[in-house]
Amino acid sequence: MFIARRKPARCIYFLLAVLLITAGPAHAAIECRFDDGSGGTTTLVNGISSNNIRWSQSSGPMNSSDEVLLATVELTLSPSLQSTCSMGNDGEVLKEKPDDAYVRAASAYDDNANWYYTNIPGIYFTAKIYSDAGGGFFKSSNSSSDDGWVVVEADHNDERWKNKTWKALIHIYQYNYEFSGNTSGITTLTPKTSFSLGQMAIGDRTDSNNKPWTFNVTPTSFQIPIITTTCQAAALNDGSTNIDLGDYMLADFNQSTRSQDVYVQLKGCNNLFGADVKITSNKTTGSSNDLLGNTLTSNAASGVGVKLMAWTYTQLIPNSSTETRYSFNTGSNTTADILSFNAQLVKDGNPMKAGDFKAAATVSITYY
Structure with missing residues (x-):
């Protein structure tokens, strides 16, 4: 009888141990951040274009609202920007807040990304900040909530931003409703001037170690040659x-x-x-x-x-x-x-x- 009473106790103890070991990690919280979390400013640099600029045939201004992709530009950031993750309770949601000072409108493409001005009227660019784990384009929100911040990537609690290097992608668009040609004979397409695209943050941006980063462009961020118009x-x-x-x-x-x-x-x-x-x-x-x-x-x-x-x-x-x-x-x-x-x-x-x-x-x- 002594042996019969002890067997159930060993079985219960064993099952409880398994449950505790299995359930333990599910309650661990993750938080991620840009760099060391103290925030900062970086600039898009070293733009490399997929091709030189060739205009798209159009019937002239105010005849069509077509948006035509002219070129794609890959860029790096200076200073370079990495993201890290650790145990914590500030999460890993990626949010952005655009700076609208040099925004024309929203594109019909690139997830309705913002159009930023170039040095040629009617030619605009969209800007994406991303790593190989994801990212998104700067775009505006119609909502007044969260002070204009827009969710780019939801919190998946999977450390996707751990040890990632961030870079930029730019799309150049010809907006046929406005574009009337390169009448000034400009030879290189660039951003209109130096300005801020906006800010991005990972995790709770109000926390002391999840501060946002500001992303800027200058006229040297990308300099795409325009194919010279000639006739013989x-x-x-x-x-x-x-x-x-x-x-x-x-x-x-x-x-x-x-x-x-x-x-x-x-x-x-x-x-x-x-x-x-x-x-x-x-x-x-x-x-x-x-x-x-x-x-x-x-x-x-x-x-x-x-x-x-x-x-x-x-x-x-x-x-x-x-x-x-x-x-x-x-x-x-x-x-x-x-x-x-x-x-x-x-x-x-x-x-x-x-x-x-x-x-x-x-x-x-x-x-x-």
């Missing part, structure tokens, strides 16, 4: 610089108007986004000087002038405002129809006289 030649579509309107009898001007279709082209172009076009002439005629006049003085015809009509059925007026054209192939070795119109010899309202006729106009093209 400008000419009419037939390769010449003259338009032959043919021979006319005075009676012809009482008939249907004859016209000659003309294309002004740029050839051998590279990274052509837009072009400003202006037609000028030293000799005009018509009641509003809206026709090209006869430049000849000997045996010169009179009472007629050349009318230029765009394919949009609007008249091109000499010496008037500049017109801007878009929707060009931005690739290499391309041909662009800069200006399409037809030329018509018409009455100018003055008495008509037979003779020779020659009009001259200059088409000035500024491309970018």
Whole structure:
């Protein structure tokens, strides 16, 4: 009987020991932090781009709200930044709070990340701070809670941030609703100026050893070469610089108007986004000087002038405002129809006289 009473006691003792050993680690708390937890400031540096900047074809500002990814940039941090973990009760949630001073809006991509300004209007960048265990883009919150701080990665209590090195990723976007081309001829894309992207913190940021870090950019954080816009030649579509309107009898001007279709082209172009076009002439005629006049003085015809009509059925007026054209192939070795119109010899309202006729106009093209 003595042996029979002791056996159950040994079994109970053994089972309790197993339960205690198994359940023990589940109650251990983890906290992680950037560096030693005292907070600091670091700058994005040494940006290496996936490619040089080539513009995306667009029909010009206010015609499309498309966002087009132009390049991806990998960066490091200076000073470098690591994260560590230890036993503690401040957790390992990753949060960020953006600095909105140089934020344009939120992107439709990159988890609705903030757009930050570059040195070219209509070109923006998003910024991600991350390690190989995760991270996220700076973005704004519509909530007034938690003083504008946004959860990037929830607390998984798994020491995922232990001994991790942090870096940055930037995406360059062309916002077609605003981008009107590189009209200033800038050769390198950079941040607009030196500014703060915002702050990030791991764990309870209000605790003394989980303080946030501030992440800054400068114009040297990334410097991406822009492919220079070039064209080799400008000419009419037939390769010449003259338009032959043919021979006319005075009676012809009482008939249907004859016209000659003309294309002004740029050839051998590279990274052509837009072009400003202006037609000028030293000799005009018509009641509003809206026709090209006869430049000849000997045996010169009179009472007629050349009318230029765009394919949009609007008249091109000499010496008037500049017109801007878009929707060009931005690739290499391309041909662009800069200006399409037809030329018509018409009455100018003055008495008509037979003779020779020659009009001259200059088409000035500024491309970018």
